[in-house]
Amino acid sequence: MSDQTALQSHELGQYTIGIVADSAAEQMQLRAVVDQLGQKVSYALTPDQTLDSTPLSPSLWLVVSKDAADVFDALVEWSESPIFIAEDMPSSDDGLIFQQWSQRLQQKLSKALAAAPTAVESDQTAADVMQETWQEVWVLASSLGGPEAVRVFLQHLREDLPVSFVYAQHIEENFDEMLPGVVGKHSSLEVTYCGPSEKLRKGVVTVIPSHNPIMVNAFGRIDYLLNQSWNKPYSPNIDQIIDNLAEHFHDRLGVIVFSGMCDDGAKAALAAKDKANIPLWAQAPEECICAAMPESVIASGQVDEVATAKVLAEKLNQRFFPATEF
Numbered sequence: 529m530s531d532q533t534a535l536q537s538h539e540l541g542q543y544t545i546g547i548v549a550d551s552a553a554e555q556m557q558l559r560a561v562v563d564q565l566g567q568k569v570s571y572a573l574t575p576d577q578t579l580d581s582t583p584l585s586p587s588l589w590l591v592v593s594k595d596a597a598d599v600f601d602a603l604v605e606w607s608e609s610p611i612f613i614a615e616d617m618p619s620s621d622d623g624l625i626f627q628q629w630s631q632r633l634q635q636k637l638s639k640a641l642a643a644a645p646t647a648v649e650s651d652q653t654a655a656d657v658m659q660e661t662w663q664e665v666w667v668l669a670s671s672l673g674g675p676e677a678v679r680v681f682l683q684h685l686r687e688d689l690p691v692s693f694v695y696a697q698h699i700e701e702n703f704d705e706m707l708p709g710v711v712g713k714h715s716s717l718e719v720t721y722c723g724p725s726e727k728l729r730k731g732v733v734t735v736i737p738s739h740n741p742i743m744v745n746a747f748g749r750i751d752y753l754l755n756q757s758w759n760k761p762y763s764p765n766i767d768q769i770i771d772n773l774a775e776h777f778h779d780r781l782g783v784i785v786f787s788g789m790c791d792d793g794a795k796a797a798l799a800a801k802d803k804a805n806i807p808l809w810a811q812a813p814e815e816c817i818c819a820a821m822p823e824s825v826i827a828s829g830q831v832d833e834v835a836t837a838k839v840l841a842e843k844l845n846q847r848f849f850p851a852t853e854f
Contacts, residue, residue: 544567547571548589549593558572579602613754636754666783667781677786678786679710681786682715689730692748699738718732719733727749770797774806781800783809785811809833810834811836813826
């Protein structure tokens with residue numbers, strides 16, 4: 529174990545890890561990685577065993593499998609825990625390659641664990657998670673010119689709205705983490721950058737990372753899909769985000785399309801509109817720095833509200849508090 533990994537291991541709290549691997553030999557190799565981090569393996573399963581619906585809740589699932597996508601789908605159906613999908617394990621016969629893989633895994637796992645709930649916290653039941661006080665989830669979709677529009681929008685929202693916001697902004701990697709400070713400066717809402725194991729919360733605007741795809745499960749927990757990429761050509765891919773949320777919250781989902789230079793988000797938003805008649809709003813094109821993104825949904829004739837960022841905020845206030853005055 530490297531000095532850096534040893535330091536990370538020392539700084540970590542105590543967690544429980546659930547392992548999913550294709551063979552007993554691979555499970556043993558992963559146990560060794562977890563042991564070197566000073567953590568405890570609570571469950572070791574094969575992909576077939578994840579099809580069980582037994583509610584197991586380790587602090588984090590570590591998945592190394594050729595069927596990782598199917599394992600992920602199975603786990604999110606019955607487990608609330610965040611899921612770490614690692615790159616394929618090389619043969620232990622390739623000594624140096626295997627050692628380098630193990631060190632990379634230890635470092636990434638340390639970061640994921642640092643953001644994961646502890647074993648005590650992860651004993652939360654599905655019923656507890658579903659008792660969130662938010663009533664609806666609204667996607668704020670934007671690209672070029674979006675941050676200024678979203679800043680104005682958030683500035684005029686009531687802090688007691690029973691809404692969880694997901695902010696998807698096309699932006700270069702490393703600049704996305706600056707967005708909470710840019711758009712939330714004058715807002716009464718909490719604006720936060722999405723880390724692993726985040727969850728949808730009332731009155732919180734969650735900024736989706738541009739460099740790492742995420743998946744929201746039926747309980748509102750957000751997991752990083754490590755070693756994967758957003759569907760090209762967009763980062764983040766807004767269609768991908770809306771499709772994911774619509775799968776679980778189709779009757780509690782809303783979408784607002786702000787300034788942007790493409791049509792990302794239009795396909796998924798209109799599909800959700802057709803299927804569940806979700807509220808679909810757009811920023812007025814004349815106010816946008818680039819109107820292509822809102823115009824892509826307005827052209828469908830299915831947009832419910834077209835207005836300035838300020839007026840859209842006031843209309844959302846009125847949606848939950850009809851007596852609110854402009």
